[in-house]
Amino acid sequence: MSEPAVAVIGVTKIFPVPFQRRSVVALRDLTLRVSPGQIYGLLGPNGSGKSTTLKIILGLVPPTKGRAEIFGKDSNLVASREAVGFLPESPYFHKYLTGEETLRFHGKLGGLRGAALKNRVEELLALVGLTNARKRRLGGYSKGMLQRIGLAQALVHEPALVVLDEPTAGVDPAGAGEIRDLILHLKERGITVLLSSHLLGQVQEICDRVGILANGVLVREGALDDLLGIENQTELVLENASPELLGEIETLASKRGARVLDRRRPRTSLERVFLEATESPREQTRRDTP
Amino acid sequence: MIRPRHRAFSLGRIVAITGNTLTELTRLKVFYVLLLFALVLIGTSIFMAQLTFQQEFQVVKDIALGAMSIFTSLLAVVTTARLLPQEIEDRTIYTILAKPVPRVEYLLGKLLGVLLLLALSIIAMGALFFIVLYLREQTVLYETTRQMSTAPPEQMADALRAVRASAFSAGLLPGIAIIYVKACLLASLTLFVSTFATTTVFTTVVMVFVYFIGHLQGIAREYWLQNNSAGWITKSLLALVALLFPDLQLFNRTDDIIAGNAIPLALFLKTATLGLFYTGFYLLLAWSLFFRKEL
Amino acid sequence: MMRVFVVLISVALFGVAKLPAEHALAKAHRDLHFRDVDFNLGLREQIGQLGFVAALSGFRSLVADGLFIQAHVAWERTEWGRVLLLFRQVTTLQPRVILFWDMAAWHMAWNASTAAINNPAQPRLALRIKAQREYFALGKDFLERGIRNNPERPQLYEALGRLYRDKYIDHEHAAEFFGKGAALPEAPSYLKRFAAYELSQCPGHEREAYDRLHALYASGENERLPTLLRRLKEMEIKLDIPLDQRIPDRLP
Numbered sequence: 001m002s003e004p005a006v007a008v009i010g011v012t013k014i015f016p017v018p019f020q021r022r023s024v025v026a027l028r029d030l031t032l033r034v035s036p037g038q039i040y041g042l043l044g045p046n047g048s049g050k051s052t053t054l055k056i057i058l059g060l061v062p063p064t065k066g067r068a069e070i071f072g073k074d075s076n077l078v079a080s081r082e083a084v085g086f087l088p089e090s091p092y093f094h095k096y097l098t099g100e101e102t103l104r105f106h107g108k109l110g111g112l113r114g115a116a117l118k119n120r121v122e123e124l125l126a127l128v129g130l131t132n133a134r135k136r137r138l139g140g141y142s143k144g145m146l147q148r149i150g151l152a153q154a155l156v157h158e159p160a161l162v163v164l165d166e167p168t169a170g171v172d173p174a175g176a177g178e179i180r181d182l183i184l185h186l187k188e189r190g191i192t193v194l195l196s197s198h199l200l201g202q203v204q205e206i207c208d209r210v211g212i213l214a215n216g217v218l219v220r221e222g223a224l225d226d227l228l229g230i231e232n233q234t235e236l237v238l239e240n241a242s243p244e245l246l247g248e249i250e251t252l253a254s255k256r257g258a259r260v261l262d263r264r265r266p267r268t269s270l271e272r273v274f275l276e277a278t279e280s281p282r283e284q285t286r287r288d289t290p
Numbered sequence: 291m292i293r294p295r296h297r298a299f300s301l302g303r304i305v306a307i308t309g310n311t312l313t314e315l316t317r318l319k320v321f322y323v324l325l326l327f328a329l330v331l332i333g334t335s336i337f338m339a340q341l342t343f344q345q346e347f348q349v350v351k352d353i354a355l356g357a358m359s360i361f362t363s364l365l366a367v368v369t370t371a372r373l374l375p376q377e378i379e380d381r382t383i384y385t386i387l388a389k390p391v392p393r394v395e396y397l398l399g400k401l402l403g404v405l406l407l408l409a410l411s412i413i414a415m416g417a418l419f420f421i422v423l424y425l426r427e428q429t430v431l432y433e434t435t436r437q438m439s440t441a442p443p444e445q446m447a448d449a450l451r452a453v454r455a456s457a458f459s460a461g462l463l464p465g466i467a468i469i470y471v472k473a474c475l476l477a478s479l480t481l482f483v484s485t486f487a488t489t490t491v492f493t494t495v496v497m498v499f500v501y502f503i504g505h506l507q508g509i510a511r512e513y514w515l516q517n518n519s520a521g522w523i524t525k526s527l528l529a530l531v532a533l534l535f536p537d538l539q540l541f542n543r544t545d546d547i548i549a550g551n552a553i554p555l556a557l558f559l560k561t562a563t564l565g566l567f568y569t570g571f572y573l574l575l576a577w578s579l580f581f582r583k584e585l
Numbered sequence: 586m587m588r589v590f591v592v593l594i595s596v597a598l599f600g601v602a603k604l605p606a607e608h609a610l611a612k613a614h615r616d617l618h619f620r621d622v623d624f625n626l627g628l629r630e631q632i633g634q635l636g637f638v639a640a641l642s643g644f645r646s647l648v649a650d651g652l653f654i655q656a657h658v659a660w661e662r663t664e665w666g667r668v669l670l671l672f673r674q675v676t677t678l679q680p681r682v683i684l685f686w687d688m689a690a691w692h693m694a695w696n697a698s699t700a701a702i703n704n705p706a707q708p709r710l711a712l713r714i715k716a717q718r719e720y721f722a723l724g725k726d727f728l729e730r731g732i733r734n735n736p737e738r739p740q741l742y743e744a745l746g747r748l749y750r751d752k753y754i755d756h757e758h759a760a761e762f763f764g765k766g767a768a769l770p771e772a773p774s775y776l777k778r779f780a781a782y783e784l785s786q787c788p789g790h791e792r793e794a795y796d797r798l799h800a801l802y803a804s805g806e807n808e809r810l811p812t813l814l815r816r817l818k819e820m821e822i823k824l825d826i827p828l829d830q831r832i833p834d835r836l837p
Contacts, residue, residue, distance in 0.1 A: 015584075055384075055585070058384075058387075058388045059387075060384060060387060060388065060584075060585045061584045061585065062582050062584070078298070078390055078391070078392045079390060081387075081388060081389060081390040081391075082390045084388065085388070086384060086385060086388030087385075088381045088384040088385060088388075089381070090381070091381050091382075091384075091385065092379075092380040092381055092382070093380065093381075093382055093385070094310065094313075094314060094380070094382055095380075096313065096314060096317040097310075097313070105306055105310050106385060106386075106389060108302060108303065108305075108306035109303050109306055109307070109386060109389040109390075109391050110389050110390065111297070111300065111302070111303070111390070113302065150385070153385055154385070154388075157389065157390075163388075341657065344684050345653075345657075345684060345688070348650075348682065348684050349650045349653070349654070352646040352647060352649070352650045353647060353650065355646075356644055356646060356647045360644070442810075444774070444807065448773055448774075448775070486589070508607075508611055511604070511607065511608065511611075512608075512611070515608065532600065532604065533596075533597045533600030533601060533604070534596055534597065534600055536603075537607045537611065539611075540607065540610055540611060540614070542645075543614070544646070545645055545646045545679065545681070546614075546681055548646065548682070549679065549681035549682045549683070550681075550683065550738070551681060557610070557613055557614065560606075560610055560613070561610060564603070564606055564607070564610060567603070568603075571599055575592055575595065575596065578588070578591075578592060578595075579588065579592060
């Protein structure tokens with residue numbers, strides 16, 4: 001088996017509470033693996049330890065016990081961060097920099113120089129659809145644009161893994177949709193994505209695998225299909241079916257020992273209604289860019 | 291793309307962080323301080339013109355260098371104190387440290403950004419000061435020449451020499467350099483305090499205390515080293531002050547320089563070296579706390 | 586917790602290491618007459634708590650300037666007692682500033698003494714003269730202390746010489762201090778002449794005065810000023826110098 005993109009091995013994190021004798025256990029003996037090329041969703045309610053887990057993986061917070069690795073390199077080593085890009089939860093960045101300057105700055109931190117840096121910045125601005133907004137200060141960016149520039153910043157040094165903390169939190173459905181598209185695009189390029197979210201619906205559409213954290217413990221983990229599929233049930237969606245046909249199907253089913261549990265009209269999601277109603281004035285160009 | 295191997299120490303990254311910090315600081319409108327300095331300087335100069343020229347130059351120099359000292363010290367503390375808390379609040383520290391950037395480079399870049407800002411400020415203040423001094427000197431020279439137009443040339447030369455001697459002297463430059471070194475020391479110490487402080491206000495308050503105690507440290511030190519009659523509680527308190535605090539009084543050399551006593555090069559270099567040693571040491575301390583700080 | 590301890594220990598260790606360096610530097614500054622003011626309770630009472638704190642925190646020169654300006658105002662109002670008090674504080678705070686010593690002495694020996702001798706509130710001349718002499722002495726005291734603090738600067742020697750010459754009419758002392766001033770490297774050229782002029786007015790020093798004046802005369806055209814020529818001629822007559830050794834008369 002190939003080396004995991006992320007390995008969290010027996011990690012416990014205890015935060016002492018200042019001036020008090022008690023302490024808070026944020027994570028308890030957490031073990032987690034993310035295989036290369038996957039989109040892995042780390043789910044859980046607020047305060048379940050998602051952000052702490054991500055920070056330990058990125059070496060921002062040292063674990064009390066256990067260790068974390070990125071492509072086999074210990075997270076405490078600076079070199080492990082070569083292969084990872086990070087988008088923190090609701091990032092602000094330096095308000096006084098323009099989008100382009102932000103990317104140039106982070107590119108330099110990632111070791112890019114000269115023409116390579118310039119090309120990379122162009123490429124990323126196009127990728128996240130901010131070419132037109134490149135000269136604007138981040139202070140004037142919308143929430144969705146900030147998330148997109150944040151994503152571009154995480155990708156600037158071409159990491160094989162990106163870690164996204166609540167990438168769609170606080171973004172309207174259209175913006176969230178754009179970010180989802182970008183994440184899928186990353187997967188196509190072979191980049192591993194580890195994201196955290198408490199908005200299950202958004203994760204459901206894109207994740208290959210999810211882990212559910214509650215009170216610092218990984219309570220469920222597995223491939224999305226395995227977790228969601230009810231093994232002995234099947235859904236059938238028909239178009240233009242007459243009541244007679246439906247009756248026939250029901251009789252046939254009972255003859256073969258099966259049972260129709262429910263019969264209902266499928267609904268479009270509220271999100272889709274919202275998107276269709278607000279689609280037109282959005283930036284249409286960015287979807288065309290490679 | 292061929293990925294270059296990760297380098298444990300990269301000047302390029304430090305320069306990037308330094309430049310970023312400097313941009314951040316300059317957009318904070320800290321340069322209003324310089325405007326204030328200009329007002330103080332020009333105001334003083336106009337107000338003092340009623341005194342004799344020796345008195346005028348003495349007071350203008352005292353006030354200009356005093357203001358330079360307090361403004362650079364203030365800038366050093368106030369700008370450094372908010373660096374880390376601001377970065378954490380804006381979450382920019384996460385994107386930076388999640389890149390392959392060693393934390394020591396981050397701190398060094400931040401500190402260098404502040405030191406560069408301080409250098410720019412002190413150069414601007416110094417330039418302004420010399421311009422004002424030069425203009426006043428020229429005025430006084432002109433007036434002296436006019437008033438003494440009938441005096442013998444030797445007396446005139448003596449008088450003009452007296453004017454020049456009491457205005458600009460190259461000895462002022464090392465004095466200004468030492469003001470800068472003191473500000474560097476304070477910035478580095480502030481950075482250290484801010485690695486364990488929880489708020490900007492706390493850091494600033496601590497630094498105000500350090501500033502005052504630092505100026506008294508010399509007296510405490512001499513008293514501790516020489517006086518044997520003091521009780522052990524007094525002695526340990528004095529020792530604590532002498533050991534834990536820097537002697538900031540050592541970096542106030544402008545009084546003597548204005549009085550016309552040039553500071554010998556060796557002494558200047560020793561004082562500057564001590565200041566830079568302090569700066570480096572506090573950076574090292576800051577790093578030792580920041581190294582595994584939970585962010 | 587452990588780390589805080591380690592940090593404190595390392596600060597203290599660094600403190601031990603830097604202590605000798607700091608001590609040596611402070612001493613070097615002092616030895617070079619970068620005298621730090623002796624802060625004591627006396628001064629603290631004089632300049633008030635705020636001024637004291639400011640003076641301690643590196644704004645000594647600014648406090649001194651403030652007091653100096655106050656002294657200037659007091660002088661304009663001819664409050665002589667206040668002028669004296671303020672100048673004592675100013676010179677205590679900034680003992681290395683020649684200007685302050687010079688101004689202090691000038692205000693005492695010239696301004697205050699003149700005010701005292703012309704004091705309309707004091708009808709008795711003897712008391713007015715006594716007051717005048719007291720102000721001379723105060724001026725002299727400022728200059729002497731100033732010289733002790735700045736032995737390498739000629740200005741205060743010159744001022745003291747003038748004080749002896751103009752106020753005490755004591756040519757011998759005047760000559761002594763002009764001479765001391767003239768011997769310093771920064772001295773202006775006229776101090777040597779002043780010393781010689783004063784000496785020429787001291788009975789019993791005619792020969793020495795003549796030698797010095799003649800040496801100045803011999804050093805070049807620049808020194809042959811009217812006063813010098815006049816004094817030299819006086820000495821020639823007093824000492825009965827042979828005619829062929831006397832300096833030539835100026836062309837009419």
